[in-house]
Structure formats: C-alpha cells, structure tokens
Amino acid sequence: xxxxIYDDHAFFANYSKMPRSVGGLNSAEEWPAFRDLLPxxxxxxxxxxxxxxxxxxRYARQQRSRFVLGVDLSSQMLETAKSLxxxxxxxxxxxxxxxxxxxxxxxxxxxxxxxxxxxxHFDIVCRKIHRGLASGGTFVFSVEHPVFTSRAxxxxxxxxxxxxxxxxxxxxxxxxxxxxxxxxxDVVKYHxxxxxxxxxxxxxxFHTEKxxxxxxxxxxxxxxxxxxxxxxxxxxxxxxxxxxx
Amino acid sequence: xxxxIYDDHAFFANYSKMPRSVGGLNSAEEWPAFRDLLPxxxxxxxxxxxxxxxxxxRYARQQRSRFVLGVDLSSQMLETAKSLxxxxxxxxxxxxxxxxxxxxxxxxxxxxxxxxxxxxHFDIVCRKIHRGLASGGTFVFSVEHPVFTSRAxxxxxxxxxxxxxxxxxxxxxxxxxxxxxxxxxDVVKYHxxxxxxxxxxxxxxFHTEKxxxxxxxxxxxxxxxxxxxxxxxxxxxxxxxxxxx
Numbered sequence: 001x002x003x004x005i006y007d008d009h010a011f012f013a014n015y016s017k018m019p020r021s022v023g024g025l026n027s028a029e030e031w032p033a034f035r036d037l038l039p040x041x042x043x044x045x046x047x048x049x050x051x052x053x054x055x056x057x058r059y060a061r062q063q064r065s066r067f068v069l070g071v072d073l074s075s076q077m078l079e080t081a082k083s084l085x086x087x088x089x090x091x092x093x094x095x096x097x098x099x100x101x102x103x104x105x106x107x108x109x110x111x112x113x114x115x116x117x118x119x120x121h122f123d124i125v126c127r128k129i130h131r132g133l134a135s136g137g138t139f140v141f142s143v144e145h146p147v148f149t150s151r152a153x154x155x156x157x158x159x160x161x162x163x164x165x166x167x168x169x170x171x172x173x174x175x176x177x178x179x180x181x182x183x184x185x186d187v188v189k190y191h192x193x194x195x196x197x198x199x200x201x202x203x204x205x206f207h208t209e210k211x212x213x214x215x216x217x218x219x220x221x222x223x224x225x226x227x228x229x230x231x232x233x234x235x236x237x238x239x240x241x242x243x244x245x
Numbered sequence: 246x247x248x249x250i251y252d253d254h255a256f257f258a259n260y261s262k263m264p265r266s267v268g269g270l271n272s273a274e275e276w277p278a279f280r281d282l283l284p285x286x287x288x289x290x291x292x293x294x295x296x297x298x299x300x301x302x303r304y305a306r307q308q309r310s311r312f313v314l315g316v317d318l319s320s321q322m323l324e325t326a327k328s329l330x331x332x333x334x335x336x337x338x339x340x341x342x343x344x345x346x347x348x349x350x351x352x353x354x355x356x357x358x359x360x361x362x363x364x365x366h367f368d369i370v371c372r373k374i375h376r377g378l379a380s381g382g383t384f385v386f387s388v389e390h391p392v393f394t395s396r397a398x399x400x401x402x403x404x405x406x407x408x409x410x411x412x413x414x415x416x417x418x419x420x421x422x423x424x425x426x427x428x429x430x431d432v433v434k435y436h437x438x439x440x441x442x443x444x445x446x447x448x449x450x451f452h453t454e455k456x457x458x459x460x461x462x463x464x465x466x467x468x469x470x471x472x473x474x475x476x477x478x479x480x481x482x483x484x485x486x487x488x489x490x
Contacts, residue, residue, distance in 0.1 A: 168411035173459035173476040214418035231418040
C-alpha cells in the first residue's frame with residue numbers, strides 16, 4: 001500500500017509552510033545543484049515524477065520545454081500546483097510514481113525531485129523510465145542521501161548543550177523501510193545505499209553521467225552562511241543518468 | 246611529499262600482524278566483494294597499484310593471467326612480496342602510485358586494493374590508468390569508504406559502557422587530507438566523496454559498471470558473526486569501471 005502522506009491534512013499544512021513551498025525552487029538549498037545537472041530543456045518533452053506544487057514543471061516551460069507532464073499521488077499537491085499554473089502545455093496527472101505507465105520513448109527528459117525515497121521498488125521505476133525515455137534521453141533525480149536515511153531518526157547527534165556533535169549513521173547496509181517523523185508521525189521512506197541507486201540505474205540500461213552529494217558549494221556558503229552544517233554531512237544525492245543512443 | 250608509512254618500522258611491524266597480512270586474501274573481509282568485481286583474468290596483462298605483500302598479484306596468476314606487475318612505494322612491502330612469490334611472470338617495482346608511468350594500452354586489467362585513499366590526486370591517477378588500459382579494459386579498486394574517512398578519528402561513537410552507539414560522520418563535503426592514527430601516529434589519508442570517486446572516473450573516460458559499499462552480505466554473516474557491525478556503516482567502497490571500446 002503506497003502511503004499518501006501529502007494528502008494528510010496535518011502534514012500538508014506543515015509542508016505548505018516550508019520555505020521551498022512558499023518561495024519555490026530558489027528557496028530549496030539543493031536547487032542550484034539540481035539545475036546544474038539538467039540538460040538543455042528547450043523543445044523537450046518532460047516528465048516530472050512527484051511534481052508536488054509544480055515548481056519544476058513551470059521551470060521547464062520557462063526553459064522552453066515543448067510540454068511537461070507532472071505526476072503526483074496527492075490530490076492536495078496537484079490542486080495547489082494547478083492553481084499556480086497557467087500554461088496549456090503543462091498537464092498534471094494523479095498517480096503513484098510506481099503505477100505510472102509509460103509509452104516507449106515518449107519523453108526526452110524525466111526529472112524527479114525528492115520523491116523516489118518514498119518509492120519501495122526503485123528498480124521497477126528505473127526500468128519504466130528507461131523505456132519511457134527516447135534514445136539519448138536524460139533522467140535527473142534527487143533523493144534524500146542514504147547517509148541521511150540510514151537511521152529513522154534523521155537527526156544530528158547532539159551534545160549536552162544541544163550542539164551538533166556529528167551526523168550519526170547506522171544500519172546503512174540494511175535497506176528497506178524507515179518509519180520517520182517529518183512534519184507528522186510515521187512518514188514512510190525507503191533507505192537504499194548509494195551503490196544500489198547507481199547499480200540499479202546501470203542494470204536498467206543507463207549510463208551514470210554525474211553524481212552530486214554536496215549541493216552546497218563553499219562559494220554558496222558566503223551567501224547562505226546558515227547552511228554551513230550542510231557541508232558536514234550529505235543530505236541529498238543527485239544523479240544525472242542517460243539512456244545511451 | 247608522498248608518505249611512505251609502510252616503510253615505517255613500527256607501522257610495518259603492526260601491519261604485518263594483521264589477519265590479512267598473515268592469512269592473505271581470505272582473511273580480508275572485503276575480499277569476496279572485490280573478487281566478484283574482477284573480470285576473467287585468464288591471459289590478461291594485469292597491473293596492481295599498491296601491491297603490498299603481493300596477494301592479489303599471486304591470485305591473478307592463479308587465475309592464469311599472462312603476467313602481473315605489482316607496484317608499491319614501500320621497499321619493506323616489496324621485499325616481503327618477493328619472498329612470498331616464486332613466479333617469473335610476476336614483477337614487482339618500487340614506485341609511488343602517482344609516479345608510475347604507463348605506456349598506452351599496456352594492461353588489460355588494473356586493480357588497486359585499499360591504496361588510493363593514500364593518493365592525493367585521484368584525477369591524475371585515473372587519467373593515467375585510462376591511458377594505460379587497452380580498449381575494453383577494466384579498472385577495479387577498493388578504498389576506505391568516504392563515510393569511513395570523513396573524520397580523522399575513524400572510529401565508532403561509543404556509549405558510557407563502551408558500546409558502539411553509531412558511526413559518526415562529519416566534514417563529509419570537505420575533501421582533502423586527514424591525519425589519522427592507524428597502527429601508528431599520523432598516517433596521512435585523503436578523504437574524497439563517493440561523488441568525486443565516481444565523477445572522476447567518468448571524466449577520465451570510464452564507464453562505471455558497478456559499485457559496492459556493503460561487502461559483508463547477510464549470508465556471509467552466518468559464517469562470520471564477528472562482522473555484524475560492518476552492516477551498520479560502509480567501511481569500503483569498491484568500484485568496477487571500464488574503458489569503453
């Protein structure tokens with residue numbers, strides 16, 4: 001049973017107050033890294049898996065994508081996305097990521113931002129995306145980093161005065177479900193290793209082109225000194241993969 | 246200045262007592278994972294960078310490699326390796342890994358076991374290996390995992406009774422030198438992220454074929470229950486990369 005936490009009212013109310021929900025992509029700390037992984041989107045057919053409020057869909061059209069399909073499980077997310085979108089070439093569709101059915105080669109670019117750690121079977125999704133991409137197509141995604149998802153607590157280890165001593169890792173090699181508390185109780189995520197993410201892409205027929213774990217460059221810290229702890233542990237894993245021609 | 250810690254007498258004396266030094270490959274917990282990444286070695290020209298006591302060189306010849314060259318910086322390691330080797334098709338040569346000069350396409354397989362985290366410039370070494378490999382050749386290596394090298398302490402975070410609470414990560418995104426204590430004081434290692442290892446391979450022209458972080462399978466634990474904590478954090482990163490034809 002797929003969890004539809006974004007249709008939980010308490011969760012949704014809290015999520016809607018997050019900086020990235022209010023301010024969009026530029027309020028998401030990993031956005032510059034994600035954007036740098038994207039190919040030229042002009043005239044491309046783009047799919048966004050886990051499209052949320054549609055920020056990435058609208059960005060793709062600003063970059064002159066031919067059309068964009070946003071897929072999300074949550075009707076609340078989709079409603080908000082639609083209310084923020086005035087573009088006949090952006091379509092939103094309600095579906096779990098795992099259930100979305102591709103036609104062969106119907107997209108040039110598939111993106112997914114911080115959604116695939118909610119998906120139990122990454123291998124199935126990877127094979128579907130590979131089939132749905134045209135030859136030479138690109139798959140760019142971000143997930144919570146395995147170092148971040150290994151423990152269900154997903155928090156710093158604190159000292160007596162509440163200072164952040166270090167980031168704790170445990171049970172890294174034991175992949176599978178994690179019952180986390182984020183915005184609300186029992187948000188189900190799936191922990192996978194970096195190796196599994198990369199190997200699953202390769203086994204699905206992709207070439208891995210680039211990986212990013214440290215989205216916050218030293219240069220960026222000068223503008224956002226509040227992000228300094230993001231250099232201490234990898235919070236996001238971002239990958240660009242390509243379907244070979 | 247490259248550190249030649251394996252020619253330090255105290256270090257060498259301690260290293261020589263390690264299970265893997267006495268018992269060879271089968272006493273190295275990551276060996277089954279490393280072996281599984283190797284291609285068929287029959288009739289191959291093999292280079293081992295950081296060959297140590299020569300265990301991998303002799304294994305390659307057992308697998309009917311045509312010849313094997315072992316390169317190591319430490320004269321003490323090379324002396325022991327030679328004393329353990331009676332095979333005219335295994336040659337040992339003293340050189341820092343970074344200084345080894347390849348002829349174009351002279352090897353079919355390059356391996357390196359737990360040596361490249363001592364190397365400051367992985368990018369330079371990668372480009373050299375790519376040049377030294379024949380078209381279609383394979384590069385298999387293991388390093389201490391970035392989750393393991395992020396903190397110079399390289400140790401578990403312990404509770405009041407000495408129990409292992411979790412594995413601490415810090416300064417993950419700040420790559421570079423780590424002054425560690427392992428066998429002796431101030432062993433210099435270089436911390437790099439997983440992303441840097443993978444991206445450097447790709448930028449050097451390799452295709453990444455497979456990554457392993459969890460060398461200890463659940464099955465293996467039934468034979469080696471003492472390794473159970475090795476499932477809690479990734480200690481080794483193992484990679485197989487290929488020079489495309």
